[in-house]
Amino acid sequence: MSAAKFAAEEHFQRIPYRPATDGKVEMHSGLSRHYPTLHANLVLPSNHSKRVALLMAHPASNFLSHFLLRAFAEQGIAIMGMNTRYTGNEAALLMERAAQDLGAGVRWLRAHHDFERVVLLGFSGGGPLASFYQAQAENHSVTTTPTGDPVELDGLTPADGLLLVGAHPGRARVLEHWIDPSVLEENDPYGTDSLLDLYDKDRRVPLDPAWVTEYRRAQRRRTERIDRFAREQLARGDGDDRAFVVHRTVADPRFIDITLDPSDREPGSMYGDPARANTAAGGLARFVTARNWLSTWSTRTTHADALTDLPNVAAPTLVGCLRGDQAAFVSESREMHAASGDPDATLIEFAHLNHYLVDQPEGLTDLVRRLLGWLDERGLTG
Structure with a gap:
């Protein structure tokens, strides 16, 4: 320039x-x-x-x-x-x-x-x-x-x-609002609970407020589960860090239902189609370490x-x-x-x-x- x-x-x-x-x-x-x-x-x-x-x-x-x-x-x-x-x-x-x-x-x-x-x-x-x-x-x-x-x-x-x-x-607050709570096992990105799948083919908008409330609770439960896993990795005794993958992290209900948090935005995410971004290799907080997770991505410790x-x-x-x-x-x-x-x-x-x-x-x-x-x-x- x-x-x-x-x-x-x-x-x-x-x-x-x-x-x-x-x-x-x-x-x-x-x-x-x-x-x-x-x-x-x-x-x-x-x-x-x-x-x-x-x-x-x-x-x-x-x-x-x-x-x-x-x-x-x-x-x-x-x-x-x-x-x-x-x-x-x-x-x-x-x-x-x-x-x-x-x-x-x-x-x-x-x-x-x-x-x-x-x-x-x-x-x-x-x-x-x-x-x-x-x-x-x-x-x-x-x-x-x-x-x-x-x-x-x-x-x-x-x-x-x-x-x-x-x-x-x-970043921790963003992730807790974006993370997909339908994941059942952290090592299996394909095993999901359809009742908590934002992108389930039968999902309709506007979303049911009671469902959104339970969805938010489930998101918090998942991040708490990862918190425990991160601490377990650091407690193994060798004092070193551990790298791991966090699957499905682009699933905020606000992406598909713009009546939630009203604004001038269009439906979708900053990555485009949120359903595709949710499972893409480069999604939010996809690759982390235990120390990184607790410093950056956990609402309870950051x-x-x-x-x-x-x-x-x-x-x-x-x-x-x-x-x-x-x-x-x-x-x-x-x-x-x-x-x-x-x-x-x-x-x-x-x-x-x-x-x-x-x-x-x-x-x-x-x-x-x-x-x-x-x-x-x-x-x-x-």
Whole structure:
């Protein structure tokens, strides 16, 4: 991407991070183990201001070319997309260490590029990561992962603001709403209970409210069953981790019944046909480890939960709800806004915008304009 096309330059960043010292092998890459480096893309508009930079990160997705980087840079705002150590290695993800990595990015923008303020922009799964980070930076409380591995989150540098856009409250909450409760045995993805099969050929919408209630209870029972399995694996005595597969994880009733959690969305999932995605190899949380499950995917043990983290965040906070979103739902945005510790927290709902704003250029322009207006109102750009 040339500077001439949108009057900005991309700068590849190599940011060192502190690797774990517990001796557990989380990645097979020797380069990552011996030369611990985070990668980032800092997009600097010509004549950009040093007053503020936006920082985006996701626990495991690659944000180096996120569509919001160019959109903000075109409006004269410096912005950096960065990857954590778990990009490309999602099965080993520990949210506590991902938060450490985000902290390395905050420090980097201040120390190496002299930005006066850093505002976290949490998009999608980056939202609960940013919320967790900021909660710990303002009110440190977490000293270990859920499995007891020590983690240093004290001394994190607080960001100056928090933008949550198209964000869900946490990966664990998402999975508990998406997981297929019809699975009878975790090692057999084909043996299912037809009474709890969302995609059964006889299922009709709108769904029966009593059935949905039982379905939600069964989802929780299944995640609790996997919780027990993960703990059993870690209790085997050798202190190592265990990898396993979680089948059928794209089965939220809201995918087929849009009267549940009403919004502007179309039926379906962010992956397209949810029934096909439910059994596909690359579904949500398909490949995990025991430590990863308990840190990331269990509602009972994860620390990265925006609904419990945001009350500990006093920094200026905006929640941007995409009303056409098939992954982060309207009710969740409203819950995050209500949970915020910022007494002046703002909720903006963007009509019809989908999760990635695909084929919605006018919506993208409006979204960036309104977010920049909020940054100005809260004194973060001046």
